[in-house]
Amino acid sequence: PPSLKGRDCLALSDYTPGEVESLLALALEGKEKLKKGEAWHPLSGKTLAMIFDKPSTRTRVSFEAGMAQLGGHPLALNRQELQLGRGESTADTAQILSGFVDAILIRTHWHSDVKELASYASIPVINGLTDLHHPCQALADLLTLKETKGKLAGLKLAYVGDGNNVLHSLLEAGALTGMHVAAAFPPGYEPDESIVQQAELIAQKTGGMVTWTHDPAEAVAGADAVYTDVWASMGQEEEKEKRMKDFVGYQVDPIMMAKAKSDALFLHCLPAYRGLEVAAEVIDGPQSAVFRQAENRLHAQKALLVMLLGD
Ligand code: CP
Structure with missing residues (x-):
């Protein structure tokens, strides 16, 4: 499929109609593979840090299970467990996490915080819900x-x-x-x-x-x-x-x-x-x-x- 490698997913309008079509086609393919029990491990060795500032059942569990099914490693965190909760800046956190993991998923209150995180991170940032968007x-x-x-x-x-x-x-x-x-x-x-x-x-x-x-x-x-x-x-x-x-x-x-x-x-x-x-x-x-x-x-x-x- 066409790659979105290195891009963020802050809002669906980040993508073109063709890119959305490719995402849906790959999703259907992946669903079929899972139903047939076919292995699909393209993210072996990759880590996703997931920061949750708000409760979640579907987003938290589906990203964690999905990353594991793809051969990668999900790491669930909340703000209070991180120095973010003690006032470390979003900018510093973005740069630190960029050195450890391959992507960041974040659910937080303000969309502007996610934009700031993405602007300082050198890895993809995925919006897991903000006040403005819920692209996933x-x-x-x-x-x-x-x-x-x-x-x-x-x-x-x-x-x-x-x-x-x-x-x-x-x-x-x-x-x-x-x-x-x-x-x-x-x-x-x-x-x-x-x-x-x-x-x-x-x-x-x-x-x-x-x-x-x-x-x-x-x-x-x-x-x-x-x-x-x-x-x-x-x-x-x-x-x-x-x-x-x-x-x-x-x-x-x-x-x-x-x-x-x-x-x-x-x-x-x-x-x-x-x-x-x-x-x-x-x-x-x-x-x-x-x-x-x-x-x-x-x-x-x-x-x-x-x-x-x-x-
Ligand atoms: N729909 C949705 O985002 O569910 P959660 O709040 O459980 O993640």
């Missing part, structure tokens, strides 16, 4: 849609909920692959304007489209997939009460799903809160692809690691 999640989402629907270009992906990091990465993912991303969010929960503009610019070149509304029914109408995320993300716990009121009418329930195509998928990056952003009948029902979507984190990220680090 969006790659897995694309993979799930591609293997279920057989194509991406021309699909309508409806997103109902908070205009957050997950929506930002979906906007870029959809634009890069020629999809129509139709977002519905309450007033006051708009996505970042510059990311929307960036996605619109990409979509103009790929035949994709970005639209938004405050009416979930409009976004979901005729959609091939309906996606939602938690109403109060990590770090927004104190806003929970207000958010519960502001998001009334945004729950993905069977009535909302019925407005999408009859074979529409339900997607959620997880963790999910049944009875809030999604009804239990939907997430536990036949249209839900959430566990396949979570499993695809492993395959999408293995492809990413191989393209960033492989020889």
